[in-house]
Amino acid sequence: MFHHQNHLKRQLQETQPASRQRFHCQECGKQYNTQLGYRRHLVAAHTAATGQPCPEGAVSLLEQFGGHIDRPPPLESNTNTTVPVRERKYSCERCDRRFYTRKDVRRHSVVHTGRRDFLCPQCAQRFGRRDHLTRHLKKSHAQDSGLMSPCTPNIPVATPTSATQCLVKEEPSPVTSDMGSVSKEPVETLSRDMYNSYPMASPVPGMGHPRGLMQGSLPSSICVGQHMSSHPHHHNLQPPVAPQQQPYSNMDRYQHSSTSYPRVDVDSFLLDLQSVPPPHMNAVNSSTSASGSPQREVLGEGVCAGIDTHLLCRSPAATSAELSCSTNMDLGPLLGFLPFSLPPFSTHMGMGGLVMSCQPATNTTSSSSSSTGLPSQAPGPFTFFQPTQAHVSQGPSAHSQLPQPYSGPAMSMSSSLPHYYQAFQQESTINTVEAFRVLRPVSCLLQCHCY
DNA sequence: GCATGCCACGATTAATGG
DNA sequence: CCATTAATCGTGGCATGC
Secondary structure, three states: OOOHHHHHHHHHHHHOHHHOOOEEOOOOOOEEOOHHHHHHHHHHHHOOOOOOOOOHHHHHHHHHHOOOOOOOOOHHHHOOOOOOOOOOOEEOOOOOOEEOOHHHHHHHHHHHHOOOOEEOOOOOOEEOOHHHHHHHHHHHOOOOOOOOOOOHHHOOOOOOOOOOOEEOOOOOOOOHHHOOOOOHHHHHHHHHHHHHOOOOOOOOOOOOOOOOOOHHHHHHHHHHHHHHHOOHHHOOOOOOOOOOOOOOOOOOOOOOOOOOOOOHHHHHHHHHHHHOOHHHHHHHHHHHHHHOOOHHHHOOHHHHHHHHHHHHOOOOOOOHHHHHOHHHOOOHHHHOOOOOOOOOOOOOOOOOHHHHOOOOOOOHHHHHHHHHOOOOOOOOHHHHOHHHHHHHOOOOHHHHOOOHHHOHHHHHHHHHOOHHHHHHHOOOHHHHHHHHHHHHHHHHHHHHHHO
């Protein structure tokens, strides 16, 4: 269980200068901010060097690192020689961070785009870099290599050539083909968020990633939240829990000493979700995309634009109520951790949760794919969203008819949810109801595909 | 020059024990 | 309730091979 207060305290401690770099290696002089880093350094750098046999615990750790470290000494050891000091000549256009090589800048761009093109075939978790996927597979799925999740066949990615990785990158999405007039980036981001919507229960209890439910959704949430947070409409909102609440700025997102996204991104996203009327947001998106502002990408390029494209590609038969329905929002980031009315993960459902069932719906939703402009045979995550119109007609009545599974035992997963989700849960009833209203059509859709 | 992959490190989160 | 630990992911540096 996670204790927010405890976390806040710890966060404060770690961010205070006095407590930073308290772990000093007496052998090489390196300093570490965290005990974990210091211990890893000890195991990796000095355990083998001393010639002593690796401790039991260190053996497994070294195995995780791929064996004993045999890399040459770091460059710092040559600082007293004539080796010229390298300079970071290549800077990122979006955040002013500087890098040694151009390649690093390109790789860094993933931070801004939020793209996660590398899909784990075992648990549908997505990564922005191939080596991350490789690492994930080695660490999380090394033992279940022959245990393919049933969800895998439904994942619209290329067959992994290495049998270990699914490459989503550059994979022509079935949606992309129908959105030829749309710029590439929004489509990619939209598709990304759809993937992120995969509920990712660990295929094997005790294996895989325990946080798979929401891990992949964070960057997308950031995109959405960032875009929406830029709108003055939300300033009157109070964050549920925002220990690191900071004003948004592109620079603030990436502290030079930090490599992770601040939690406030998620909080902001959740707030925005509850407060933004879709038509308004649509207007914002339209203005944003039309103006071609350089801020576009910073403001969550893909997601906000993805909403536009999602709307634009829809059939003219879509009613105004339909357009005002938030099912047109890119809800992918939410689907990873919001309860909806999804059946709790169980062994009966099998591995992969919702992903395992993408069979054509037998109800009215089956005809909706044509109205979306999507190919009816298109597999993959978009099938989740095709039949949304079938539920739109419920309109405002759905508001007063809260889905039963939202309450009580259906939230069985809440005990293992991260604190920002729990913070969402703890929001006022009105806000929750609003969230339900926004998300209900999608949840109903998901139910249809699950049963 | 570029792509790939390994590694170190910080951050986050859940689990565990006192 | 609090502190600690373990596991995992995100990011940047950099070696290697083409």
